[in-house]
Every structure is written in C-alpha cells, then in structure tokens.
Amino acid sequence: MSSILGRVVATERRPNTPHEFHFWTALDSPVGIGTIVRVDGRDAVNGTVPRVYGIVTEGFSWTDLASPLHDVMGFDGSPSAESLSQTDRAEIRLYTAAVLRHVPEEPLQPVPMGTVFLADELDVNIALRMDGYLKPGARTGIPIGVYRAGGTDAPIYLDADFLIGPEAAHLNISGVSGLATKTSAVEWLLQSIFTHFPAQKGSVAAVCFNVKGPDLCYLDQPGEIDDADRALYEKCAVAPVPFEDVQYFAPYKSDGVSLNTLRSNEALLDNVTALTWGLREVLQYAEVLLNKDDVDAKADALIDFIKENVLDKRFVDQMLERPHTVTSFADLDAWFKDVLRALEKKDDQSWRTHHVATIRKVRNRLSNISLRCKGLVADDGATSDLPFGSFQDRTVYVIDVAGLEEDAQDLIFARVVTKLREHLEKRDLGVQHVVVFVDELNKYAPGDGPETYVRKMLLDIAERGRYLGLVLFAAQQFRSQVHRRVVGNSGTALYGRMDGDELATPGYAVLSPAIKTKLATLEKGQLMVRHPHFTQPIFVRFPRPSVMRGRDGVSQYPAAQAPSLHAAVLRTLRTLDPSLTLGWLQDVTQLATDDEILRARNDVVRARPGDVRREFSKHFRAAVAPRTAVRPDAPSPLPAAPADDPYGF
Amino acid sequence: MRRQLAALLPDARPTSEGEGALELASSRVDAPRLISATVLEGSGPLRARRVFQAAVAGFRGFLDGTQRSLVAGYLAGGAPIVVGRAAAVIRERRNRRMHTWGAPLVEMRLYAPHGLATPTEWDALRQIAGHQLVDISAREGEIDGEHPLALRDAAFHRVQAHREALEQRLAERWCSTEHDRLFIDGGISGSDTVAVSSCTVGVVKSHRTLYAEGVALQTILGLGRSERSSVFEVTSPRRTTVASWYLRLRDPMGRDPMWGLVRVEIARPDPAERHAIGDRADEVSRWILAEASPLALPDARWDKMVYGIRDCEEFLRAVTQ
Numbered sequence: 001m002s003s004i005l006g007r008v009v010a011t012e013r014r015p016n017t018p019h020e021f022h023f024w025t026a027l028d029s030p031v032g033i034g035t036i037v038r039v040d041g042r043d044a045v046n047g048t049v050p051r052v053y054g055i056v057t058e059g060f061s062w063t064d065l066a067s068p069l070h071d072v073m074g075f076d077g078s079p080s081a082e083s084l085s086q087t088d089r090a091e092i093r094l095y096t097a098a099v100l101r102h103v104p105e106e107p108l109q110p111v112p113m114g115t116v117f118l119a120d121e122l123d124v125n126i127a128l129r130m131d132g133y134l135k136p137g138a139r140t141g142i143p144i145g146v147y148r149a150g151g152t153d154a155p156i157y158l159d160a161d162f163l164i165g166p167e168a169a170h171l172n173i174s175g176v177s178g179l180a181t182k183t184s185a186v187e188w189l190l191q192s193i194f195t196h197f198p199a200q201k202g203s204v205a206a207v208c209f210n211v212k213g214p215d216l217c218y219l220d221q222p223g224e225i226d227d228a229d230r231a232l233y234e235k236c237a238v239a240p241v242p243f244e245d246v247q248y249f250a251p252y253k254s255d256g257v258s259l260n261t262l263r264s265n266e267a268l269l270d271n272v273t274a275l276t277w278g279l280r281e282v283l284q285y286a287e288v289l290l291n292k293d294d295v296d297a298k299a300d301a302l303i304d305f306i307k308e309n310v311l312d313k314r315f316v317d318q319m320l321e322r323p324h325t326v327t328s329f330a331d332l333d334a335w336f337k338d339v340l341r342a343l344e345k346k347d348d349q350s351w352r353t354h355h356v357a358t359i360r361k362v363r364n365r366l367s368n369i370s371l372r373c374k375g376l377v378a379d380d381g382a383t384s385d386l387p388f389g390s391f392q393d394r395t396v397y398v399i400d401v402a403g404l405e406e407d408a409q410d411l412i413f414a415r416v417v418t419k420l421r422e423h424l425e426k427r428d429l430g431v432q433h434v435v436v437f438v439d440e441l442n443k444y445a446p447g448d449g450p451e452t453y454v455r456k457m458l459l460d461i462a463e464r465g466r467y468l469g470l471v472l473f474a475a476q477q478f479r480s481q482v483h484r485r486v487v488g489n490s491g492t493a494l495y496g497r498m499d500g501d502e503l504a505t506p507g508y509a510v511l512s513p514a515i516k517t518k519l520a521t522l523e524k525g526q527l528m529v530r531h532p533h534f535t536q537p538i539f540v541r542f543p544r545p546s547v548m549r550g551r552d553g554v555s556q557y558p559a560a561q562a563p564s565l566h567a568a569v570l571r572t573l574r575t576l577d578p579s580l581t582l583g584w585l586q587d588v589t590q591l592a593t594d595d596e597i598l599r600a601r602n603d604v605v606r607a608r609p610g611d612v613r614r615e616f617s618k619h620f621r622a623a624v625a626p627r628t629a630v631r632p633d634a635p636s637p638l639p640a641a642p643a644d645d646p647y648g649f
Numbered sequence: 650m651r652r653q654l655a656a657l658l659p660d661a662r663p664t665s666e667g668e669g670a671l672e673l674a675s676s677r678v679d680a681p682r683l684i685s686a687t688v689l690e691g692s693g694p695l696r697a698r699r700v701f702q703a704a705v706a707g708f709r710g711f712l713d714g715t716q717r718s719l720v721a722g723y724l725a726g727g728a729p730i731v732v733g734r735a736a737a738v739i740r741e742r743r744n745r746r747m748h749t750w751g752a753p754l755v756e757m758r759l760y761a762p763h764g765l766a767t768p769t770e771w772d773a774l775r776q777i778a779g780h781q782l783v784d785i786s787a788r789e790g791e792i793d794g795e796h797p798l799a800l801r802d803a804a805f806h807r808v809q810a811h812r813e814a815l816e817q818r819l820a821e822r823w824c825s826t827e828h829d830r831l832f833i834d835g836g837i838s839g840s841d842t843v844a845v846s847s848c849t850v851g852v853v854k855s856h857r858t859l860y861a862e863g864v865a866l867q868t869i870l871g872l873g874r875s876e877r878s879s880v881f882e883v884t885s886p887r888r889t890t891v892a893s894w895y896l897r898l899r900d901p902m903g904r905d906p907m908w909g910l911v912r913v914e915i916a917r918p919d920p921a922e923r924h925a926i927g928d929r930a931d932e933v934s935r936w937i938l939a940e941a942s943p944l945a946l947p948d949a950r951w952d953k954m955v956y957g958i959r960d961c962e963e964f965l966r967a968v969t970q
Contacts, residue, residue: 027746064963066947074944085942086706087956088745090963 005029005150006095006116008039019099021054021111027093030150031056033514034528034539036119036127037097041112048104052111053119053127054097055536057512063089096512098536100127124154129533133159142196143236144189144494144529145540155236156540158492160197162532164204164433168491169466172441174479175496179524182475183215185494186437187545189473193435194394195238202432202469203393207386207420209413210400211439217263218553219396220246220271222546229543240546245395248272249386251376251404251412256598257568258560260375261400262550265557269571275376275399276384276602279329281415282369282377283307288414288453289369289407298358299365305354306362310335317342319351329370329377336363373408384605388419391430410454413444417457417470424468433469436461441474442481455483462489480505495519495528495537511537565594569601576604577612584613592620650732650759650777654722657773661730662723671718671731671805679857686860686881689892689918690927695865695879697872698927700896700934707936708850709829710750711957712739712820715965716812718760718805728765729801730774731785733758733808736965737815739823739831740957747960751822754815755969760804762786765795783807813839820849830936834958836883837891837914844889844916850933851891851914854953856907860893870906872897875938880930882917892917892926896934898941899952909952913937 006025010016021039025031033056041050065071075081102108103126117123124147125131133140134157141157148154162168171189175181190206197204210216222242225233233240248271250261258264263272282289286303306326309315315335316323319342324335336359343349343356350356370377386397399416401409417436423429438444438458445458461472462485474490476482480502487493498519502508508516515537519528525544528537548556563571570585589597600619609615654661688695714737721732738753759778763771764786775782785803816833817840823831824846837843837851860881861869869878878895891914899909915933918926940955948959 064959070944070946073946074942081942086745086939087742087747087943087960089943089956090747090960 002117002120004115005031005037005118008111008113008116009094010110010113016111018102018108018110020096021052021099022094022096023116024092024094025116027091029093030118031059031093031095032149033057033059033518035149036100036124036147036152036538038117038119038123038127039111039114040117041114043112045107045109046104050109050112051103052114053100053103053123054111055100055127055538056095057098057536058096058514060094060096061091062094063091065089100535101129118150118152119154120152121154124152124156128156128538130157130159132533133157133161140198140201142189143192143238144531145527145542146232146235147538147540153235156529156538158529158531159533160193160201162491164193164197164201164435164471165466165469167466168532170462170472170490171474171492171494172479172482172487172490173473173475173494173496173527174498174502175475175477175494176499177477179497181496181522181524181527183439184525184545185496185527185542186473186475187216187219187547188542190396190435190437191243191545192236192238194243197433203430204433204435205391205393205395205397205431206435206437207397207399207416208437209409209416209439210398210402211409212402214262214402214550214554215439216398217248217261217400217550218268218548218557219243219398221268221548221553221557223544223548223552225544225546229546232541232543233546236543240543242547243396245392246271246398247387247395248398248400249275250400251275251373251408253403253562254374255562256375256378256594257565258562260403262402262554262559263400263557264560266560268557274384274572274605275386275412276378277376277415278378278383279327279332280311281383281385282373282411283311283366285411285415285418285453286366286369288410289372290365298355299362302354302358302362303366305352306332319346329367333363333367336367372405373411376404376408376412378602384602386416386419387430388423389428389430391434393431410444410452413438414454414457417461421461421465421468421470424470431469433471435471435473437473437475439475441476441486442478443476445474445483445486447481447483459483459485462486478502480507491532493530495522495530496526497522565597569597572601572605573612573616576608580612588617588620596620650721653777654730654773657776658722658724658770660725661770662725664720664722671720671801671808672716682858683862683866684858684860685862685865686883686893688879688881689923690880690894690930695861695868695881697868697876697878698931700875700877700931700938702931702935704935704939704941706742706939707830707933708742708832708940708957710739710741710823710827710831711747711834711955711961712737712816712823712831713834713958713961713965714738714812714816715962715969716808717969718808720801721759723797724761724766724770726765726767727797728762728795729797729804731760731801731804731808733760733804733811734969735808735812735815736969737812737819738961738964738968739819740961740964742957747957747964749964751819753965753968754819755965756811756815757781758783758808758811760785760807762795762800765800817843824848832937832940832955832957834954834961836888837916838883838885838888841889844891844914847916849916850936852937852955852958853912853914854950856910856912860912869895869910872901872910874898874900874909875934877913877930877934880926883914890917891915892930894930894934896937898938904952911937911953 006023008021008023014022035056037054039052140160142160142163143155144158145156146153147156173182173185208216220242225240230240248263250259253260310326312327314323314325320338326332326335339351343351401412420434445455461470479487500520503516526541528539530537566585570582573580600616604616716735718731718733720729722730734757736755739750740747741750758781760783761774763784785800820833820843824842831849833849833851836853837849843849874897876897880892880894883893884890893912893914895912897909901908943956945951945954945956945959948954
C-alpha cells in the first residue's frame, strides 16, 4: 500500500460534498492537477468503510501572512534580502478534488474525513469504472494512453461499446493546430482499436479523409519513435508498427493523367488507386454541388426528370433529332444541345413542362460540374471507386482530397459516407464497423452558416450512425465552432492543447480554472479525455504514432514529377497486366488523341478484362494496315549467247 | 464541559457560549516597576553597545506555551468554576522549515474554590475532572479572596502557573537530550535546570518590570537597532539568578521607546568566565537578531516576537481549539 499522501479537510466555508472534497498534503507531495487519489474513510457506514476516488481539479497554496505588505516589510522592500531570513514561512498546499466514484455507491454521502493516498493502477481502474469492461472474457477496453502521476503508470481504456457503438459512439478531438496532436492521436487510437477491438464484436475498418498536406499519406511506412514512446506502446500492449493494410485513393489532377496526391512517388504507388466518378455517381449528389440559389423547385424537377428518364436509358423523343443514351457528361451535354435545338426550331418556350430558361440553367450548372471537379468527375462516365462491398477488416482506406477544390471535397465526402451508410444498412460493406475520420470539422459541420448537404449528413451520422456501425472520429481546432449536435453526440472527447480564447467560450465553463490552465499548456503527446464511464476528464499521455510523419514522408518519398500521358496510362494498365511495355503502348496509340487514350484506359480499368492488350487495342484503329511484303518474281535469265557468236561479249 | 456541569450540578449557573476568556478580562495586571540591577559586563555603569558582525542563525528549537481559561459556570453560592487549558510546544527548525520536536504538552484543569463548594458540588466536580480539579480557595484571613472576581484572578494565575510548568517541563526535556540552542519565549529563571543550561536563551517581550533606573533607564530606552545594553544580573528570591541584557531588534524611529525591545536571559556565567560575558552576549544577540525575519505579522507583538515563537503559537492554536 502506498504511503499517506494527505488528509481530507472540510470547513464551514469550504465543506465537502458528495461530488467534491478538499485535502492538504506535504509541500513535497507529487500531487498535481489531474492526479487521481483515493480517500479511505475513518468510520464504517453500514458495516463498510467507504472509499472515495477523486481527481484533483484545483490547487491552493498560502502562508500565514495576512497581507502581502507584511512580506514586503519583512524584507525591507528588497526581494534579494531573502537570505537574511532563517526560516521559511508556514505554507499549506490545499487541493480540491472532484469525486470519480464512491465505493460503495450507496448511500451517497459527502466525502468523509480520512486519509488520502495516491491512486495505484488498480485504484485507477476502479475510479474510472474501467473494472466493468476489463473483466477477463468480456474485455472491451481500448487503450487511449497512459495516466501518469507520482510514479503510477496506468493504462487508460475506453470502452469499445461506447467508442465504436452501439451504446454510444463517435469521438471528437480538439486542439490548436501545429502541435501534431489531433492527427497523431487519431492515428494512435486507430492502431489501438485495430489491436484491441474484441473479435467477438466483429470487424472494423477506417476511412480517413486526408484534407490537408501529407498528414495521412504514409500510414503504412514506419516512423521514428523513441524509448519513451516504446514504453507507452508496451504499457498499452500495442505493437509499435505501421498499419499493415492501407489503401489510398486519390482523384486525378485536371490533366486526367497524374494522381492528385503527395503520395505519388513510384515506390509507394502499389496501393494507390485512382478515384474517378461518372455522371451517375455525381448526379445522385447534385445537391452537394448545387446550392439553393442554383436549384429551385423547377430546376430540381428537371434534374429529377433526367435522373428518372434520361440517365442510363435509351431516351427517345420525336422532337429530338436522334435517340440518346446518356451515361456521361458528354452524353448529357449532347442531349441538352438536342433539346435546346429542337425548342429553337419550334420556337417554343417549354419542353415537357420545363421552361427553356430552366433547361439552360440546369445544363449550365451540371455541365459546369465536370469542370469544377475535373480529375474526379470523368466526362466519359468512367468510374473507379472504393471497394464498397469488399472492405477488409483492420484496413485503413485513405482518401486524399487535400489538393481538391472545396466542391470536389464535399462531393467525395458526401458520396463516400452515404455509400458507407447504405452498405452498412444492408450489411454488405464487408466489415461491421467503419470509423470515418474527418479533420477540420468546423468547416464541414459549422455551428452557424447555411445548411449544407454535408452538414446534414454529418448530423445524421452523429445521431444515428452508432446503430449502423458508422462511427465518426472528427477533429477541429475550435470545438465551439462546430455544430452542437455533432459534438454533443460524440460519446468520447479528446482535448489537446487549447487556445485561451477557445477555453473562454461557454462550452468549457464546467472546467475549473486550473484544468483550463493545464489544457492551455499541455505538452505534445498529452490529452484530456472525456468518456461516458469517466465522471471527470482524465489526462493521459499517448505515444507518437509509429507511422511516418507527413513531412518525413515528403522528404523521403518526394512526389513524382508529372508523368507523360503514356507513362501514366501504362502505370495504370500495369496494375492489371504487368507484362505491358511502353513500346507496345506507344505503338498502339500513335494515332490517338489524348482523350481517346484516357477513355480507353478508363474503359479498361472499369471492365478489368482478362486480356488487357486486346481490350485496350480495340479502342484504336491501326496506324498502318498490316501487310506482308511480297518479294517480286525474279526476271527470267537472259538466254546464253552462243559460244560462236561473234557479237557476244 | 458545560453540558457535564449541567448534568451533574443542576443547581449551578451556567455561563453563555460567548463569555470571554479570562486572559482578556483579568483585572489583575502587574504594576510597572523599575529595579536596579548589578552590571556584570565591564566595570562602569550600564551602557549601550553595538552588536557588530552579521546576524547568524543559532537556534534550532523554539519553545512557547499558551493558556486559555473560561468560566464554565458558577456554583450555587456564586463562586466561579473555571476551565483552564495550558499547552506548550517546541518547534524545531529543519532545513528552514518548522517541525514539532517531540510531543506537545496539552493539559486541561478545572478550577473551583473548595471552601465555597458544598460536598455534593465538590464531588461532582471531582467526578468531572478527577485529579485535574484544583482548589482556588482564598488563603486563611484573605477576606477579599472570596470575591468572585478575585477567585477568577486566582484561577487565571493558576492556569498561568500551569502553562509555565509545562514550558519548563519541555525545556528541561530539551536540555537533557539536546545540545543545540533553544529559544524560549519568556524568562528562564523559573527552572533551576533551565536557568543554568548553556543551551537555553530566554527572550522576554513584556517590560512591566524594567531592570534599570535613572541614566541606565535612559540608555536602555535610547538603544538603537542592533544595539544592546551591558549585561546585568537578574536576581529574585524565588528564582535562579541569570545574566540578562536588553536588545533592540528594530529601528524605533517614530515608535514608542519599547518598540522592538526585548530582554535576553541566559545562564549566569561562572566567575571564571565572567570576563567573556560581553562576547557571549554579542553572540547570542546576533542569533536573536537573525530571527527578526521573517516578520511575525499579523501578530500585534511582531516588533518583539520572532517568527519561530509565532509558529509555536499558531501550532498550539491549531491543536488546542
């Protein structure tokens, strides 16, 4: 048993309550803000001596001075005169602690007078109610970090039922930018989840949106960690290795050739897949790209008409010059042109109740999408997507949207999350649980501003996702600027170092001034954790994630120069048939335009044929008709001259 | 105590909760006195001497006692029943911090006049206090002694004597086990053991009795900061003779003449060592001057009180209340 750390005190002015108590300690005690302590009561209640667990939330210190002036007088106004004093003034360290747990729970009484001890690992388990979900055979603990105080190193576990669902779910993390806390914490937590998520609870995968820089681009590469990190990994029983299974997805740049990601180094392209969507995929989410000013009721009706009657169908109208089968933006534009031409010919103002102005407006907006999201949206309807339906357990799917315009980011986010939800509802995603990590949540789900499709969708996930296994891990710099229903539905909240202005907002009013001060000065690798089982926030340390940091990755694996069209197409096709050569590709495509080559590539990627050479070549006419050269018949030999020919030579 | 008295002495008149301590209400205050003393240091009259050299820490322990007496009730005949609590402690300085040396002494006694109590009342008081019941009856022929206020004063002085006894007991323990110097709040002449010990220094803050007359008195009242008087001898028929001198701890400019003035008592030197008494007084004075910081504020006597003694009082206040 540890030695006595302090004694509980209560005065009329500062009484103890069932939720708060005070104790004093020696001046050299290792107590600090966030330290967990145990109080052993003096008197038995119902035959049991009560034990109370608490966490230090405030500290006070004072001396026997009645006025600072007395001290000034004592030193004759000279601070350096301290050496004249032979005795240090009597001083007290008084702490206020918030109650974490009473044992027994009933009757709930004010904290009794008693002795205070530093909590050991077992005490920490009890204090935070972790003993309830760390039972052998029914263990659902996910280590989030290590609580460290006064020589106690205790792993802190989150309850998987309350982190991944179904009891509660979602995680929100706040902290100032640039301290490698938010992203690092999520990377570490995903490693911990993949290691400790109980097998009986099914499979879990993660979908991460890389919204800025190279943060998430090297999750499968080993990173540098030190001995202190290794000790934390060992304490949490997580192997300090990078993620084993990571799949990257990135759209093309506007050239349609090179991938729009910092992970474009040749050595890392094995698990990078292009993300391209066609008209069908985009039109379902037109609402994401078209704001309220764009889409009024009339325009909405026309878009619905197109979705219902035109898209992917053979559309015939006597007024039109020809039948249309619209599968791509190019087809759609041709259809619009035909409709408008027909109206001009007839000098009519409406077609099938849709006014010509509405038709022109919708054409303008929809056609614009392929320009605004060039690289992601293919004119020709080509689609390369996440493996919905065949998600793998303990796999991270990273979608790199860092280099995209805001519209394209919104489109990707909305469609991917909606598809995840649809598949989880149908139970055919491939895994039972998906963690979706979104950074910069205050941008996607702001507390104010216009209602957007993305915000509505995030609210929907936050409020209903846990029943489906769709879990939102979201990060932002300013929690106060995120929609209340999104953060309010996050069962678990992590806080890194916080900005003073942010801490002054009403959302942090429940924290004591000392906790706020600690939050404002947290070191790298420290977090404050709120979790449904913890009645008070807890401070933990977590290790650096054992994956390569973004800036290290960029220097070690510099982004590739923009490849030539042929090189880029060959790289893509080689994923289907490694025997292909650049010479073959150049021969086949020597008379083709760039668009034709890209269309052929997209078709092959979509169809994934057995014979890639044949399927790809079918898209191009031969440069020269194959013809076998025929040797001309040799002329008959001249007759030999008679031997006696006097004119012969 | 009041509840016990009410239970066992239903005819006794209880006092109210708010009745003040006798220490604040005592009508007996010693009259100011001037007593001439024999100068031990040098051959001339008493004079002021500058304490040269820097103040230096010399004390390890600080001893002080407290007392508190309250009238708990009155006997049926009107005589007071006084509850007195006396306490003493030595606080030891270790690494600039104060700690309790040994165990503090805290004792409570009940004071009542046996002669004015009925046998039933006395038995009841004995039942409450046992051996801690003290008779404060007036001496034979002392007619005024039955005056209730006189009885209260008598109780007050008994409590005071009890406190001094506890202080002496602790000081004797220190002298028997320790060799480091002990700062005692008050005089040391009450105990033979303490008065002759080389490790005890008594510092008296009250000056109802001044050991000087005429020019010598002017010299004492005119002492400046870090000045002391010549060493003189304090003798009393009932006390051990000790060597003593006045020392000014703080600058009295603009204050009353006794501001920061203390009287120091140490063991009287052997005749063979008498020539060195001046050096000894300087050395002890430097020790005392070193204790002038930190200030004993907010205590009203901070000009004369050293911080170690205030710490003793604070400690005793905490353990006795």
